[in-house]
Amino acid sequence: MTNDPDLLWSPGPEQLEHSNVAQFLRWLELNRDLRLDGYAELWRWSTTDLAAFWSAVWEFHGLDAVSGYDQVLADASMPGAAWFPGARLNFAERCLARATSERPALVGVDDSGVLVELSWAELRHQVATVAEALRGMGVESGDCVAGYLPNLPQAVVTLLATASLGAVWTVCSPDFGTPSVLARLRQARPKVLVAADGYRWGGKEFDRRAEVAELAAGLPTLRHLLAVENLHPPADPAEEPWAPGRPDLVQHAWAALPAAAGPPRFVEVPFDHPLWILWSSGTTGVPKGIVQGHGGITLELLKALGLGADLRPEDRFLFVTSTSWMVWNFLVGGLLLGCTVILHDGSPTYPDIDGAWWVAERTGATVVGVGAAYLAAGEKAGARPADDLDLSRLRTILQTGSALAPSTWRWAHERFPGVHLQSICGGTDVCSALAGGSALLPVRVGRIQAPALGVALAAWDPAGRPLTGEQGELVVTAPLPSMPLRFVGDPDGARYRASYFDTYPGVWRHGDWVTVHADLSVEVSGRSDSTLNRMGVRMGSADVYAVVEQLPEIADSLVLGVELDDGGYWMPLFVVTWDDELDDALRARIRSALRGGLSPRHVPDDIVCVTAVPRTLTGKKLEVPVKRILQGASPETVSSPGAVLHPEMLDWFAAYAASRRSGAS
Numbered sequence: 001m002t003n004d005p006d007l008l009w010s011p012g013p014e015q016l017e018h019s020n021v022a023q024f025l026r027w028l029e030l031n032r033d034l035r036l037d038g039y040a041e042l043w044r045w046s047t048t049d050l051a052a053f054w055s056a057v058w059e060f061h062g063l064d065a066v067s068g069y070d071q072v073l074a075d076a077s078m079p080g081a082a083w084f085p086g087a088r089l090n091f092a093e094r095c096l097a098r099a100t101s102e103r104p105a106l107v108g109v110d111d112s113g114v115l116v117e118l119s120w121a122e123l124r125h126q127v128a129t130v131a132e133a134l135r136g137m138g139v140e141s142g143d144c145v146a147g148y149l150p151n152l153p154q155a156v157v158t159l160l161a162t163a164s165l166g167a168v169w170t171v172c173s174p175d176f177g178t179p180s181v182l183a184r185l186r187q188a189r190p191k192v193l194v195a196a197d198g199y200r201w202g203g204k205e206f207d208r209r210a211e212v213a214e215l216a217a218g219l220p221t222l223r224h225l226l227a228v229e230n231l232h233p234p235a236d237p238a239e240e241p242w243a244p245g246r247p248d249l250v251q252h253a254w255a256a257l258p259a260a261a262g263p264p265r266f267v268e269v270p271f272d273h274p275l276w277i278l279w280s281s282g283t284t285g286v287p288k289g290i291v292q293g294h295g296g297i298t299l300e301l302l303k304a305l306g307l308g309a310d311l312r313p314e315d316r317f318l319f320v321t322s323t324s325w326m327v328w329n330f331l332v333g334g335l336l337l338g339c340t341v342i343l344h345d346g347s348p349t350y351p352d353i354d355g356a357w358w359v360a361e362r363t364g365a366t367v368v369g370v371g372a373a374y375l376a377a378g379e380k381a382g383a384r385p386a387d388d389l390d391l392s393r394l395r396t397i398l399q400t401g402s403a404l405a406p407s408t409w410r411w412a413h414e415r416f417p418g419v420h421l422q423s424i425c426g427g428t429d430v431c432s433a434l435a436g437g438s439a440l441l442p443v444r445v446g447r448i449q450a451p452a453l454g455v456a457l458a459a460w461d462p463a464g465r466p467l468t469g470e471q472g473e474l475v476v477t478a479p480l481p482s483m484p485l486r487f488v489g490d491p492d493g494a495r496y497r498a499s500y501f502d503t504y505p506g507v508w509r510h511g512d513w514v515t516v517h518a519d520l521s522v523e524v525s526g527r528s529d530s531t532l533n534r535m536g537v538r539m540g541s542a543d544v545y546a547v548v549e550q551l552p553e554i555a556d557s558l559v560l561g562v563e564l565d566d567g568g569y570w571m572p573l574f575v576v577t578w579d580d581e582l583d584d585a586l587r588a589r590i591r592s593a594l595r596g597g598l599s600p601r602h603v604p605d606d607i608v609c610v611t612a613v614p615r616t617l618t619g620k621k622l623e624v625p626v627k628r629i630l631q632g633a634s635p636e637t638v639s640s641p642g643a644v645l646h647p648e649m650l651d652w653f654a655a656y657a658a659s660r661r662s663g664a665s
Contacts, residue, residue: 008413009420009443019439021307021453027060039440039450040520047456050076050478054083054299054454061302061336063089069271073479078506079496081479084271084295091275091294092163093266096124098313098338105335107316107363108153111200111346115362118153123160126153128260130161130226133252137192137224141166141267142274146190147323148174148181148208148215150199151345154228154254155323156332158194163275163294166267170277170289173322174199174208176617177642180287181211182218184279187289187488189221195242198231202347205231209242216243225251271295272485278326278428287640288499289488292431300482301333304432308452309398309422310439311367313338319369319398320348320356324617326428327369327400353378357385360394369398373619376404376549379411386416396420398437403524403542407550409445423448425474425512425524429500430482434474434510435522447521455480459516464504471515471525476508483508527623532561532571532602541623544573544604547597553577553586556613559604560627572630573604574613582609608656612646619645629653632661 016022025042028034032052036042046053051072058064058072070086099105099120106118118126139145145162149155149171162169170188172181174196185193193215198207216222227242229235237251272293280288305311317334321327334341342363348356348370360368378385385391397412397419404412404423412421422437425448433452441449451457459472466472487496503509513525526541544559556576564570573590575582587607594602614622625638635650644650 004444006445007442008409008445009418011439011441015310015420015439019310020312021310021439024056024060024307028056031059032056039438043451043453043520046453047451047478050454054481057299057303057307057454058084061299061306063094063299066094067268076479078479078508079483079493079501081483082272083479083481084299087271087295088268089271089295089298090164090166090266090268091298092127092160092264094298095160095332095335096120096127096264098335099124100313100338103314103316103340106153106156106341106343108343108345109359109363111203111350113362116153123153123157124264125260126157127160127164128262128264129257130157131164131264132260133226133257134161134165134167134192137250137252139165139167139191141269142168143192144168144170144188144190144277145192145194146185146188146219147171148193148195148212149228149323150174150196150230151321151323151328151343152196152228152230153343154194154196155328156335156341156343158226159276159332161264164264164266166269166273168274168277168291170279171323171328172279173324173617174206174211175201175322176324178211178214178218180617180640180642181215183640183643184287184289185215185219187287188277190219191221192224192226193219193222194226194228196228196230197242200231200346202350207231213243213245216246216249222246222249225249226254227251228254269294274485276329277488278329278431279324280428287643288495290428291485291488292482293485296481296483296485297329297333297431298336300430300432300480301330302336303453304436305330305333306337308424308433308436308438309367309396310420310437311337311339315339315366316342316364316393317367317369318342318344318356318360318363318365320344320371320374321369322617326431329431331369348374349377353381353383354385354388357389357391361389361391364393366393367396367398368394369400371619372399372404372408375399375412376408378415379408384415391416394419396422396437398422398424400424400426400433403526403546404446405546405550406445425514425522426452427510429484429510430480432480432482434476435514435524441521444521447517447523449522450520451516451522457514457516457522459514460504460507464507467516469515469517471513473503474510474512474514474524475504476510532559541621543598544594544602547593547602548573548575548590551586551589551593553579554590558610558613558621558623558626560623560630562627562630564631570606570630571604572606572608574608574610576610576613580609580611582607610649610652612649614647614649614653615645617643617645622650625650626653630657632657 067087069084074082104117105120105123108116195212234255275294278290319331424433424436426433435448456478459467515523558574562570
């Protein structure tokens with residue numbers, strides 16, 4: 001027994017002997033004559049001998065049987081690192097290489113609970129069919145195929161079909177506003193759009209055929225539209241064109257595609273051949289189109305999901321996500337390890353707060369990924385999913401998106417006894433985790449277990465000095481294979497360099513405040529570009545949320561540190577209350593909780609009641625855009641239309657800022 005109240009989980013014999021990372025340690029000893037004692041030694045070796053580590057990952061996962069290469073790392077400079085020159089492979093081929101008749105490849109569950117399974121053989125056949133259709137539409141290596149699709153099996157099929165050709169995939173979820181989708185897809189210049197007629201969410205149907213017509217009208221590079229019938233029965237495209245304003249656009253019905261005569265044909269491409277374009281949130285300007293490659297993504301996801309998340313072939317892997325969030329791509333990566341990927345197209349809180357756990361029970365999920373906000377909502381609702389549902393197969397919860405409050409860590413530990421809660425921190429930029437879980441390490445309240453293998457993660461002060469046990473900028477001091485190849489529309493790389501390398505030349509600055517402890521555990525305190533700075537002391541917004549949102553009256557909150565034109569500093573706290581009321585007594589309780597739970601510096605200058613907190617479509621609070629509005633920027637200059645939940649609040653903040661300036665003058 002331990003007296004450590006913050007210790008939630010410790011590895012047992014199963015993890016220490018049979019986890020993927022334990023097997024990797026034994027493999028290194030047998031095949032490389034390298035004996036490493038535990039995770040800390042393994043991580044240090046993985047970040048100091050990059051060529052040895054990544055070549056070991058390559059061989060451990062069988063890529064040496066797929067392709068040779070000239071060298072592992074021809075150029076280690078950032079940006080511009082050159083990985084595995086001479087290698088040739090294909091992401092889609094690797095995703096289908098572990099086919100088996102013992103378990104399905106995909107399980108799809110829609111919002112109404114309808115479940116469909118695709119065997120590996122069916123998945124291969126559908127990929128071949130769609131790939132042949134795309135070839136017939138003139139799609140060649142390097143062309144772009146875009147999706148406007150919810151989280152359906154057809155989205156996975158089209159991604160793999162596109163990748164099999166060496167073409168470039170990108171996708172937007174149909175819950176995005178049309179202007180937001182156009183802001184992304186116009187940059188990508190797709191030749192083909194694969195679009196669903198709508199989606200289901202929270203028990204309702206949302207027909208999007210009118211929006212598809214708008215997209216077709218706004219994408220002059222489109223030549224073909226592949227229509228996916230999700231809500232409505234298949235129709236003859238000649239009789240029911242979805243884009244009547246584009247008579248030049250050839251429309252095809254998914255259900256009517258001619259079946260492929262043989263297996264998929266895969267174009268072998270270089271390691272750095274573009275695979276897909278992921279998009280930044282678009283809440284601070286034009287969305288960045290992040291181009292990542294076949295080899296880097298294949299190798300990174302094998303490492304992150306296999307050696308990090310401990311995903312195994314017999315697992316059933318569910319992640320609560322939309323196609324627009326990078327964790328959808330992360331989820332599809334489960335195919336690389338031969339596991340069953342579960343696609344939930346619907347609301348995780350429908351028909352009640354345990355909606356996602358109901359899907360996990362129904363599908364026998366063993367590994368479930370969720371955003372921090374979903375766990376926090378379960379805690380607030382007093383949910384007891386493991387008591388009410390059969391989650392006996394569940395062994396791992398992956399949590400990401402933002403920091404968890406300490407009470408939510410404990411709630412998850414109590415509500416899912418024996419389950420390994422892995423908090424992970426990474427991002428769209430690398431389509432993976434920079435810090436995350438390990439089967440070899442304990443889990444403590446508020447801490448990510450360790451930096452991910454191969455990730456030379458550190459906390460630096462403004463002068464570039466490493467910090468231990470103190471908050472600093474999250475930096476990565478050595479290259480990773482899945483770092484962007486480039487940004488779309490950034491021919492000289494200026495926007496790419498400005499995004500990550502301006503602060504510390506040659507070193508990746510991720511934009512998060514972190515504390516790296518002596519035991520390698522990591523605490524994330526929020527975005528460094530929205531840092532609170534009171535009296536010269538930097539503070540993370542996540543600390544404030546952890547205290548404020550535990551008050552029973554508070555449903556949501558937003559805290560900002562605003563530098564004023566007169567040199568002053570203003571720190572307002574905006575709160576959403578359950579009853580839309582905020583009186584002086586509640587304000588006093590909030591101030592007292594922050595003063596006692598954190599420090600007097602954390603007490604805001606003003607506490608203001610709002611009806612909602614604007615967020616990205618993946619749930620992140622719009623701290624930086626709202627801060628810029630409070631400094632005088634107009635809403636349309638800080639956010640792409642359609643990229644925000646509760647966009648009406650941006651106008652509210654603009655009016656509030658104008659009123660405040662008027663009152664101060």
